[in-house]
Amino acid sequence: MIKDLEVILSEGESYTVEFKESPDKSLSSEVCAFANASGGRIFIGVSDKSKIVGTDTGNAARSRIQDTINQIEPRLMVDITVHDNIMMITVPEGALREAIINAVCHRNYFEKGARVTVEIYDDRVEIISPGGICKGIMPENFGKISIKRNSVIASMLFRIDYIEQMGTGILRMKNAAKTAKVAEPKFDLHDFFRVIFLRNKANDNQLAIDSDRK
Secondary structure (H helix, E strand, O other): OOOOHHHHHHHOOEOOEEEEOOOOOOHHHHHHHHHHOOOEEEEEOEOOOOOEOOOOOOHHHHHHHHHHHHOOOOOOOOEEEEEOOEEEEEEOOOHHHHHHHHHHHHOOOOOOOOOOEEEEOOOEEEEEEEOOOOOOOOHHHEOOEOOOOOHHHHHHHHHOOOOOOOOOHHHHHHHHHHHOOOOOOEEEEOOEEEEEEEOOHHHHHHHHHHHHHO
């Protein structure tokens, strides 16, 4: 059962809520958008006017939706639940999003020719930011204390809700990875700040088994 469904319908679509009458071709793009933002929920079987129209919630329909989402790279772990004739897809907040925001916020902009890069490999994703950790932070204190390298950029990101609280980015990355049931990110703290997300092979294998069973 979907908790507080009536309240959600009455409030309508928002930054973290999307209504769809059916799982069309735009579904994967919308899942990606939520994963790259603050997470959210997609309700299938509800019109954009908050009217319940219903959708196929059978095993085959759910399997097709899961197969569509499985095509997204890097792999996203979402939760699909059913309430009567409505299907809800819950997309967790992305650790990758938090890492990219952190890279843009704290990079060294005086390094000429350098830039933030996102490198995608078969077994990992790496987000690389020029400048290493801020001066004054020792490796043993990394993630425990925060120094703003670019205070104007940090303030701007905070005002537009890309940052919820100063100094919480590393913890949020770890928590987001835990929620998504993937490996905790690794950090390289030298001249370039590097965040490494390893592909969770155990999850990939389980998804393949589940797909075969369906």
